[in-house]
Amino acid sequence: MVDVPELVARAREGRPRAVARLISLVEGASPQLREVMAALAPLTGGAYVIGLTGSPGVGKSTTTSALVTAYRAAGKRVGVLAVDPSSPFSGGALLGDRVRMSEHASDPGVYIRSMATRGHLGGLAWAAPQAIRVLDAAGCDVILVETVGVGQSEVEIAAQADTCAVLLAPGMGDGIQAAKAGILEIGDIYAVNKADRDGADAAARELNHMLGLGEARGPGDWRPPILKMVAARGEGVDELVAAVEKHRAWMDEHGALAARRVRRAAAEIETIAVTALRTRLADLHGNDHLAGLAAGVVAGELDPYGAADTLIASLKDA
Template sequence: MGLPDLVAAARAGDRRATARLLTVVENDTAAAPALAGLVKGGDAQIVGITGSPGVGKSTLVSALIAAWRAQGLRVGVLAVDPSSPFSGGAILGDRVRMADHALDPGVYIRSVATRGHLGGLAATTTAGVRLLEGLGFDVVIVETVGVGQAEVEIASLADTTLLLLAPGMGDGIQAVKAGVVEIADVYVVNKADRPGADGTVRDLRAMMSLVRREPGEWRQPVCTTVASEAKGIDDLVAAIAKHRDWLAEGDRLAAKRRRRAAAEIRARVDAALRVRFAVPEALAAAVAEGELDVASAAGTVLRGGAGGPEIGTGDTG
């Protein structure tokens, strides 16, 4: 089956076709540029879900899928998992917690291995999102790996970023720290039936009261959920929709999409430059042994690419 036929089948809800197309994107095969030309456009709502390990991200994703499917929306999910050190594939696979949707033709869920990429996402996540959007999905959810304070890449990808916190996991302290907390558009205190949930909500609201905002700026709501029982999900869906409406005012959403596209282009350029300007082992050895300084070595690589001038040519400026 050729690419056009696969795209047509995927748009009609064929999961195997969707899986094959995502494999093309993830492996960046020779067919990837042609595929990109076939799936241009789309207007999916991109929702990022992030938070520390154990806060209930996958369970919340499952509850959100159910809510959006009840509205008749087609939902795609990219669940980013840590890579196996042995096979390179995704460990566990969060699809286990989303098994309720396994037979729903309006839902597509895929576990994506990080393959060592930092930032909470996989290197090909943005391309995967673009593909699902072009295939006609109404909502694309990106669930990050369990992240720390510095892994904030999801904010540049998603239209709306949810940060999950849970009581009893030290998240209240995180509320006053810089990093991942700052990227959220909506805060979600999950497992809100546990002791300490009210305190976590208070910590978040106290933190937000210290942030100075101009008139018209988005003020992040704090939603409480018990995802395992689907409690609070309707309010959360409403908060996400409200943020989408706010983005739609003026040029906000379009500007965010342009920044995302620029970041994707930069990532592609960076990857190409790393290949073109690979550092020869002999050059690295010369720096390590003190025969050459780093700036001169970098100049050598930049002037000649991977096949740069030989060390010791006298032209090290």
């Protein structure tokens, strides 16, 4: 058993091994997870969470590394949560983002953690909300969350980030991709990376046109800016940081940041509750009661909704 108060205290001191151990407890769904979350709860709320999403190859890891450099230059402690896809065959993941961000590996003010999706869709690992809480409690001022980058399913980051930046690149068909699956709705900031390539101006114009077509904003609402950058050379990174700060100030002024964080907590609570209910339902799969309800549906004696109501009632009584 882990001494949770001691582990949390060491994480608060900025010890990387303690932070890593806490996130490992989260990923492994440790029996002590409830104790860990209870200990972290009073210590959270100080970090600003920035989500970075976009199709593979747009430069998310390069942009993340450039943002780390910018925020470290400003004296801020930075946490990075980089999510990599899991293999559907072996279940493993390369977790290559720490390799790409190796220049920050020796910086005690930076903590980089790669996480595997473990089959979870939406661009994030299922344990991401709790891992963000660990980094927050560990004293990070800014937490950068980089999604898998698998395409149009990358909308889950909007629920976890205070500011969500969508990255695109010229010549990759991103203009069309941006019009699909809610991508236009999740971005607070849009950045056309690799802007030294042909077609960058056209990509920015096309994106601006699409934002205008899909716009349903009032006069005082936030309008996402469209930036151009070359993250590999550090060009446009300061403008991206400035756009994040401008969005943060707007949300503070309009009370949107607090509302977004309440929605995030509500979604997390709902996920935990639904997971617990699924576990209890799974325990009933070998139960004679469930088998009897199923037989009643097959025989036409029960409808599936009535059977489900009966099952739910049995969960309440259990």
